[in-house]
Amino acid sequence: MTILSASPALARALEERNYHDATPVQEAVLESGAAERDLLVSAQTGSGKTVAYGLALAATLLGDAETLPPGAEPLALVVAPTRELALQVQREIEWLYQYAGARVMSCVGGMEPRRERRELAAGAHIVIGTPGRLRDHLERGALDVTKLKAVVLDEADEMLDLGFREDLEFILESTPKERRTLLFSATMPKAIATLARRYQREAMRIEVAGGESGHADIEYRAIRVAPNEIESVVVNLLRVAEAPSALVFCNTREAVRHLHATLQERGFSAVLLSGELSQNERNHALQALRDGRARVCIATDVAARGIDLPSLALVIHAELPHDAEILQHRSGRTGRAGRKGVSALLVPNSRKRRAEQLLAGAGVQVAWSGPPTAEEICTLDQERLLQDPLLTGDGNEDDLVMARALLAERSAEDIASALVRVYRSRLPLPEDVQDPGFGRDRAAPEAGKRAPRETRDSPRARGVAGGGVWFRLDIGRKKNADPKWLLPMICRRGKITKQDIGAIRIFERETTFEVSAAAAGQFAKNVRRPDGDPILIEPVGAAPAPGQTAHAEPRRQHSSGERPLRAENAAGKKRKAR
Template sequence: MPFPSTHPTLEAALTAKGYAEPTPVQAAVLQPEAHDRDLLVSAQTGSGKTVAYGLALASTLLGTEERMGAPGAPLALVIAPTRELALQVQRELIWLYGPAGARVASCVGGMDVRREARALADGCHLVVGTPGRLRDHLERGRLDTSAMRAVVLDEADEMLDLGFREDLEFILDATPAERRTLLFSATIPRDIATLAKRYQREAVRIDTIDQSQPHGDIEYRAVRIAPNEMELAIVNILRFVEARGAMIFCHTREAVRHLHGSLVERGFSAVALSGELTQSERTHALQALRDGRARVCVATDVAARGIDLPDLGLVIHADLPNNRDTLLHRSGRTGRAGRKGTCVLIVPYTRRRKAESLLAAARVDALWGPPPSADDVRAADQRRFVADPAFTEETTEEDAAWARTLLEQRSPEDVAAALVRIYRARLPAPEEVFDDGGASERPGRDRPERGDRRDGKPTRPPRPADDGPGSEGMVRFRMNVGRRNNADPRWLLPIICRLGHVTKNEVGVIRIFDRETTFEIAEVHAPRFMASVRRSTNDEDIRIEPFEGPKGPPKKAHKPFARKRPDGDNRHADAAPPRRDGPPKDRPPHKKKAKSKER
């Protein structure tokens, strides 16, 4: 549908930018009932919120005038949680309000504060900033809010998550009470509702999110992996999906640094985003993604909040999100503005239940499966190679001359093989990954595997035998993964070696049971092994400890029976009665009760 009637100057800007029809949130804020009202809007990331509140502010900032007046004290303030989002909003408002002669200033942490102070002193119409820097300018008297007609809180839930409540309240209290307040948030939890109730007046509630199907333009996949093969699985996913842009989320800066280095080493054009980077480094990394010089971005949650990247077709959760909201925020980087996207969760066997509960909380249906194998990647490469546009482009005379020269000197097979080698040379090699053969997808995967006896009855899996510390010259240890976690020596052995700083030659027999696995380490290396395990940073929820026999609840000690003495002296009632060689004389021998035939 066409855009609803809006300001003529902004309509011209939309047409010049190629906007033909509004997104749901843009259409909603332009309805008559929302005109000049406070708005409380919940909309997904990437739904066009910046343009939406830019259009909603037109009647407040421009009225019936075609252009803004002379710049002075700012008329509107937009608050965003991160530097990247604030600068992105500034760019959007510049092209939207540029034809109206608007001057848009930014005030964000990490930028030159003196330049910002000069921009505010010279006068502007709109200010976009982050909470901390805006509060600093207010406290120092650089930001004049006396003429302010509207305040916008963009990604309000993220600002509260990041601990900016006090700053937001300070800023809002410093603005005129008769202003308009537009609050945009992906979710409306209790904290957001409380903030809206305090600072908004009879706000119009707009909800454009289909709660029954979050992120409908995103295909979710859950990839089960051996805990030590996270990097290998990510390499194959990046190679198999072949999205123009991809973002990978990790929990910590160290994880970002390590994964980024590993991908660059393999030949991927990748950049990193984390809190330890300077603003200049972050800006260059984002620009590399926007202009296509980089294809992959590895980032922490905080560094990637609010970032809008064009053609981001793939999001990978290298570390599982901590909660439902983080899952949706991360995933919302793709599937934006009507485009389709793919979201992949990397799920170690030891964390499958956490992943399932996370997806259930987000009401997301994910397709479970193994990571793409090296053969899968090569088959996809072959399909893409055959469909390459180079084979369908028009052949020039110069191209034909080169082709004739080649065929005079080489056979067609040699030319085709050389072309394949050239194509493959620019691609990182796929990795060999462990596949459980679908065992984790079969019904009853949480129950132990059972064999069959000759009579067809199932046999119970053996329990660890309490046969001491281990074989001669070996010390036995246990870890808390077993058959229910798809434990397999092919991925257990590398983990044992990595956590304990030993080689496979120092590892003895590995026995896998239902809920645990026991293994042996050479006795001379056992102390060093245990010390290394205690020092290791283990992110796979795998615990290793010395083996001390089968684990289980201790048997309850029965209190010895003692009868009361006829004279009332019960001082030794808790003492054990003397042992007899036979049954007591005053009681008949114990007889077994006949089993009842009734069920």
């Protein structure tokens, strides 16, 4: 169906924006059976639903007329969960109805309420707002809904999640009973069904194909990461993608602040969104993303609700979401309006099973891989330099004069080297990261199926027996060496996980430990880097003699596959007991 079959005034606005083919949700609301009916629509964020209900309202508001009469009492009310979404909807509806002569205004928190009351008194055809502010205007008598023909609840599930049920019910009870009610929601929990039964009349149920299985334009990736390398992997993902804008999710405000500081230190133009920001700070952050002054936004789930970034091409889950529904909400910020997007989950080994459950619950297929390496990024940088405007742009006569002067004084190789340095100076340095190796070549389980449990015979349960490389620490029992603090220190220094460490043997003046062969090479490079820790780590080349193991027990296998450390000196205990 062509989207231009809408009202002539709306069709003109659509033509100017190069809208020709309707998205599935737009096509569904334009069907003849949906005309003038209450609608209960399940559609993912980014599916074109704002234009969809704008089109659906046209017949109700305009009838056979091409333009609306002068603005007086509102004819339509759109309720959205957040200020950002309400203002985004206002922008969409304004351009869609510009040739219909519609006056569109917003009533949202964080704005001057007296100015809004003056605008309402001056007359408006369509009012868009957040539940709390709309209720406030209704209670004060500033918002007259007696002539209202339609109400739209946008992202109704989020409004209920945010605790706006009472406000929504107050608004709906205040509006005329004969109004038309359009309810749009990404998910359809029982609370939404109850709201629909109570306030809609024989609503037509529309479920957009693919709504249950994620957005078709989003590519999901699961990235294996070492727990202490999550921030470094975020850096490398941002460097590989070079997306116009990217959104990184964390689960707490503290994690958002820490990652934001880390990315800024690395040279990224980044902003943060969390619940502690004032509305003015939030506005500045979002404006920086929209005008290109910032490329990366780090946010919590609540803080990111309702934001829309048309150029968003990458979503990174630095911490896994709490459930499959949140995974879809996060990922739905990208892959909009026919554009492609990537949703990347960073998965430590301890969270692998949880990640598989989330992906299965969301019904999405995912490709598992290790993180992008520094070498891969350097190769990409070389390819991108050859396409950079520095080289491909046309130079003027002044540029050519300077170029000839440089060639007269310096070799072509010197000049090319300087160009490379200039290019690299604009880019954050990639990080040295490793692939922990779990889950290689494994796809996520099909929707509805549980991921298999680790068995006692799996590689993880067997540890690194027979295939490890031995290293030495210059600290032993004389200096209170204990696996409880040695293991985290070894993992931090070598940037590996505890699954890569086999036996640990503590002697009088030194400790030896085993590292898996796959991780040993990178581990050896990492521990050579100075980090202020006085403990020396060096390879020993072979395992200690079997006769020496009386000083300490190697780590024993646990039935779950984990290997808790036990390094006890029986003789020492007896001496203490005496």
